[in-house]
Amino acid sequence: MDMLYEKIHNILTTMQIECTEAEVTDFANFALRKLWNQYDKECMDQRVIIENQVKDLQIAIPNGTVGKEYETLFKIPTDLVDDFWLEGLENSGLTCTITEDNTCQIMGVPTNAGTFDILLSYKYKGWIDGKPILQRKFTIAINPDPRTLWKDIPTLENIEYYQPDRDHIYIKVEAINGMPQKDIVAASQRGRSHAHEGNPRDDHFRVEYLDDCGWYLMAVADGAGSAKYSRKGSALACDTAIDHCKIFFADSKKLSDFEEYITTYNSESSDEYRKLLGDSIHQLIGNAAFKSYKAIEAEASVKGIPIKNYATTLLLAVCKKFDFGWFVASFWVGDGAMCIYDKERQYFKLLGTPDEGEFAGQTRFLTMPEIFRDATSFYGRLKFSIEQDFTALMLMTDGVSDPMFETDANLNKIEKWNELYDSITHEVELEDDNTESQYQLLKWLDFWSQGNHDDRTIAILY
């Protein structure tokens, strides 16, 4: 007989229990089995209690984003769990460290997007070798980096009214008698939302400097996103308006009269000259806008479709330096922004008011006949201004002004104009004759702003 059974036999004998060897073995097996079951049940009860408590623990795991630093902490009470570890974290690119006091820190920079199942495995309080390792599942959601979701599909070149996905220009005006002259830089970039679908850029610009008379001409237009051929609308608007101005300035009589009215008005500021000047501005800028409208109307009628398919805004400015300062005349219909800005004097002047309606998508377009029908409101869109000097004259579509100013009210805040100008000059070297700045400006237009992925166009005279 085994030692253990012999001992049990002896105990039983002292208890005056007579039994055979077979009975001792049978009894011992019976007793141990019964006790073990009792023990095991108690262990299990204990385990289930803890398991439920762990299951009920509020562990908040915030979502992460690919490429963005991630860190979160959670703690498991030491009276429930002796030791724990996480499995499945590696797929997300995160790691974790667990300290003595059961604090778990998940951190790192997520590399993959998705919903990851994480297994928290733990040795519950009182766990000994042979007992099961318990587990609790949770998930950690990693968002993709929104920037990587935007596709850049080139526009098919065989579509109607094709225009390149980006455009840029630098107009260098040579110094006169050693005096540096203002230059123009302009750039236009297709918006991410268009690029994502392989849709064309609807914005357009056209800028010129007229060498023989010293006039600067600038036009920026934003074709409506909802209009099928708005890219042609914006192009026609800019080109027709600028061409009209060029024809006007090529007429020496008109040019000399106009400049005379400006000069005389500046010195006298009489009603008579105000009217003469106003009429001239109307002939120049007002007719430029009207001709643009007519050109679009003609294009639409050739196609046999309504003009609203060509819906576009138009911001137009012409200016020239006189010995008394700068003369600027402008026309503005639709959203976007047009402004004279002087950094040193902390001065700005909006050349009109944006046409953003109370609700989104209610902007006015050049292609609306009512723009020209109501004389008062039409004249209200024509502005002129005489400035001693300025840092920059800027024309931009709402793809730039929306993310930069957010609301129309902010267009009236100098801080906002400072922010815009600082943001530009941070990346774009607006130095005299710096032809490179057109590429810098194009690159600047790629700035990231959540939810703002419209076409962006800006023209700067500086």
Add this chain to the structure above:
Amino acid sequence: MRRLPVYLLLDTSGSMFGEPIEAVKNGVQVLVSTLRSDPYALETAYLSVITFNSSAQQVTPLIELSAFQQPNFEASGCTALGEALALLANKVDTEVVKTTVDVKGDWKPLVFIMTDGEPTDDLNKGIAEFKKRKFGMVVACAAGQGANTDTLKKITECVVQLDTADSATIKAFFKWVSASVSTGSQKVEDAGVEVTGLSELPPPPPEVNIVV
């Protein structure tokens, strides 16, 4: 930035117990993970979940998609759809930003309602509150034959019906909701206009029937 708020009103009454409620939970999960890979929705859409059984509760306050955490809910009790609509109206007041001179407000909220039975509370009271607010598209879904589409027509013109409330059908519905939110986000970002009718949403799958 102008957000596109999306409210899901989900029936978690006792009749949804079992397969339907699991399918709804799964549907929400699929909806969110699908939208997260859509750049328009990821940046623009904000999501809230309101569940209703014997009462209505907002289990997820309006939150950006990237931070959305799957809510947990169980099926039990009756169908307080009226209270859910009143709660929705109340939440829209506090969560949706209105346009002022200094702030560009949010887009009008999209609402998707899903129910499998007749409302058990005062629906008209809820509808009265609901109608006082401005919404973009409101789609009501009758899941299975237990829901009365005429009742839902009182809430919105856009009513769809699922023949059965099994998991495959519910999943198909949520996929369509997801595609609709994508379309809505793209429209506001691209063209600056909101979706206004079912015809502007992606065509629903065969499991989802438009009720005329």
